[in-house]
Amino acid sequence: MGLIHLPTELILLILPPLSESDLAHLLRVHWSLYDIILPYLYRRHLQGSRDSTGNGRNEAKGFFRCIVTSNTAGVQRFLDFGADVNAVISAAEIRKANFRSTGFIPWHDTQTPLNIAASMGDDTLVSLLLNHGASVTGSRNHQDARRAVQPAAVDALLSNHESTLRLLLRRASPLSAPNMERGGLLNCAIARGNLPLLRMLVNEFGADLNATWQEGVYPLNRAVVSSGPEAAEIVRFMLDKGADAALANGGSSNSNGDEESTGGGSQRLLDQAIRHGTIDTLRLILGRGVVDPAIQPLDTGNNIFRTWIIERCTPETVHLLHEHGYFRALDSSQDDTLMIAVRARRGDILQLFINSGVVVDLNARLTRGGSTLLHAAVVRCKPVREAQAASSIRCTTMPSPVASSDVPTVRKIEPEYSREVLSRRCMSEKVEKCAPEEIVRCLVRGGADVNTKDARGISPLDLAEKGPEVVYRILVDSRCE
Numbered sequence: 001m002g003l004i005h006l007p008t009e010l011i012l013l014i015l016p017p018l019s020e021s022d023l024a025h026l027l028r029v030h031w032s033l034y035d036i037i038l039p040y041l042y043r044r045h046l047q048g049s050r051d052s053t054g055n056g057r058n059e060a061k062g063f064f065r066c067i068v069t070s071n072t073a074g075v076q077r078f079l080d081f082g083a084d085v086n087a088v089i090s091a092a093e094i095r096k097a098n099f100r101s102t103g104f105i106p107w108h109d110t111q112t113p114l115n116i117a118a119s120m121g122d123d124t125l126v127s128l129l130l131n132h133g134a135s136v137t138g139s140r141n142h143q144d145a146r147r148a149v150q151p152a153a154v155d156a157l158l159s160n161h162e163s164t165l166r167l168l169l170r171r172a173s174p175l176s177a178p179n180m181e182r183g184g185l186l187n188c189a190i191a192r193g194n195l196p197l198l199r200m201l202v203n204e205f206g207a208d209l210n211a212t213w214q215e216g217v218y219p220l221n222r223a224v225v226s227s228g229p230e231a232a233e234i235v236r237f238m239l240d241k242g243a244d245a246a247l248a249n250g251g252s253s254n255s256n257g258d259e260e261s262t263g264g265g266s267q268r269l270l271d272q273a274i275r276h277g278t279i280d281t282l283r284l285i286l287g288r289g290v291v292d293p294a295i296q297p298l299d300t301g302n303n304i305f306r307t308w309i310i311e312r313c314t315p316e317t318v319h320l321l322h323e324h325g326y327f328r329a330l331d332s333s334q335d336d337t338l339m340i341a342v343r344a345r346r347g348d349i350l351q352l353f354i355n356s357g358v359v360v361d362l363n364a365r366l367t368r369g370g371s372t373l374l375h376a377a378v379v380r381c382k383p384v385r386e387a388q389a390a391s392s393i394r395c396t397t398m399p400s401p402v403a404s405s406d407v408p409t410v411r412k413i414e415p416e417y418s419r420e421v422l423s424r425r426c427m428s429e430k431v432e433k434c435a436p437e438e439i440v441r442c443l444v445r446g447g448a449d450v451n452t453k454d455a456r457g458i459s460p461l462d463l464a465e466k467g468p469e470v471v472y473r474i475l476v477d478s479r480c481e
Contacts (some may be wrong), residue, residue, distance in 0.1 A: 069102055190219060228415065279316055
């Protein structure tokens with residue numbers, strides 16, 4: 001009797017010892033064997049993936065491979081033969097199974113079939129999984145998941161698949177939840193700098209622009225710290241759509257629902273925009289009156305923040321703040337803003353203040369010892385020999401060996417922006433510090449008196465006699481002029 005004439009029960013007893021390759025060849029022999037072996041092959045994939053307790057923690061690699069390769073027919077068969085539509089697989093297991101050869105890298109450590117399909121933007125596969133009961137809310141309490149399974153809408157948004165995101169939201173996927181990445185889709189869209197999807201969430205699905213994820217942190221706070229090319233437009237859209245700047249600034253609402261300031265007039269948005277945002281975002285919130293110099297001027301008090309601005313921000317940023325009244329007339333009765341610029345060797349900032357006319361008196365005595373800005377600048381011009389000696393004993397840090405690391409198992413949510421895009425940030429990572437003698441030259445051109453004496457009767461010219469010759473010549477030449 002031939003194999004094809006054997007009863008099905010006997011054929012099924014023959015199959016277990018055979019390899020998948022043998023089974024794949026055998027099912028091609030005859031249509032009757034195909035109808036018997038194919039279901040057996042799918043069931044063996046599913047049964048072989050279960051652990052000793054019978055749980056499907058490690059769902060069939062074949063099932064997930066069908067998902068990753070968009071094999072809709074294969075996925076349908078797996079589901080028909082009992083595959084768990086909400087099975088989970090870890091990012092480490094995805095890498096081990098070599099799914100990355102297909103180009104797929106997950107966003108989070110724990111993935112379901114719906115997460116993968118949404119990340120790939122396969123609407124047909126997403127619909128199929130949803131029709132078989134896939135959860136749109138994730139599986140936070142999945143008994144075998146090490147971490148929370150994110151709603152698939154998060155994967156669709158991070159991968160910029162608008163149609164897939166819309167499909168999931170129409171099937172009641174949540175916009176926000178405590179266990180969701182960054183508290184919800186709104187903050188994810190802001191983190192990715194994705195203005196079109198942000199518009200869709202607000203205009204079509206009513207996402208709340210004033211919902212807080214962490215205490216006191218609102219979507220507008222997230223937006224102003226973005227350094228992407230669309231950062232300012234995202235902030236503009238949010239303000240136009242009713243984002244509450246008073247809340248984001250650190251204000252609160254009273255019992256009548258009116259906004260009131262707390263903490264003496266917090267300007268959190270200004271701080272965040274300057275420290276992390278772009279010059280365009282800063283220009284926008286200043287122009288819209290979101291922040292107010294009358295509440296937090298930078299030339300009185302707030303020494304740490306002011307010092308940080310002078311030392312690390314671009315001249316364009318400082319000029320913009322000055323245009324909007326954050327730096328008023330600078331004289332000895334107010335602050336040490338100019339002294340900060342001198343000590344930080346920020347000749348560009350010092351020249352900006354001099355040209356703008358906010359400097360009342362360059363010869364004001366700003367220290368207890370009666371020193372002027374020019375005194376401070378000259379002192380910082382070390383003699384050549386002293387400078388060389390200092391450099392010779394400077395400790396050097398040996399470069400640490402580059403550790404070889406594997407490719408990350410999950411994708412990074414924050415985009416990697418080009419150097420050109422990052423150059424629009426308010427803060428400059430590589431501030432150009434001028435030579436000390438250039439500070440001296442800048443002050444002299446601005447009208448600093450080389451003969452003004454301090455409390456000890458010493459003038460900048462006297463100090464320069466012990467310093468580099470180039471500095472002494474600058475002061476002597478200016479006196480001759």
